[in-house]
Amino acid sequence: MSTASVAVAYAERGWHVLPVFACDKRPFFPLVPNGYKGATNDIATVEKWFTDNPHLNIGIACAPSGLVVMDVDFRNGGDVGSLYQETFTVATGDGLHLYYTAEVGARYPGKLREGVDIKYNGYVVAGGSTHPNGKSYEVINEHEPAKHGALA
Numbered sequence: 001m002s003t004a005s006v007a008v009a010y011a012e013r014g015w016h017v018l019p020v021f022a023c024d025k026r027p028f029f030p031l032v033p034n035g036y037k038g039a040t041n042d043i044a045t046v047e048k049w050f051t052d053n054p055h056l057n058i059g060i061a062c063a064p065s066g067l068v069v070m071d072v073d074f075r076n077g078g079d080v081g082s083l084y085q086e087t088f089t090v091a092t093g094d095g096l097h098l099y100y101t102a103e104v105g106a107r108y109p110g111k112l113r114e115g116v117d118i119k120y121n122g123y124v125v126a127g128g129s130t131h132p133n134g135k136s137y138e139v140i141n142e143h144e145p146a147k148h149g150a151l152a
Helices: 003-012 043-052
Strands: 016-020 057-061 067-073 089-091 094-099 111-113 116-119 124-126 138-141
Touching: 003 016, 003 043, 003 057, 016 043
Parallel strands: none
Antiparallel strands: 016 057, 057 124, 067 094, 067 116, 089 094, 089 138, 111 116
């Protein structure tokens, strides 16, 4: 599947997508000068970005997409523990991104515990991208994002 079709599929879910430098985690500033704040779910824009630049990584802006993402980094001692539910999940270079629906008006801390960061005000690099270590970000569970109850 092409990067453009993957990015468009995220936009079709209503998620706000942004281009990210290839094999990197930084927004592709030539297309989104304001970084993740330039993310959009406009399908025509997303399709153009990634058709014209098929080598780019894909980012998803969390809050505008109604998402809160648990970033579990195994190398930093993170574990899934009670976080795991049947939810949209991406295997990263050395961990997992667990996607949940965000509660409107909620405030989320930046860290849940050692090795588990909470991504809400910002973005995550999405499945269909390449980690700086050369591994792929791979969607391993297509389930709809679960409610964020694991944070309660």
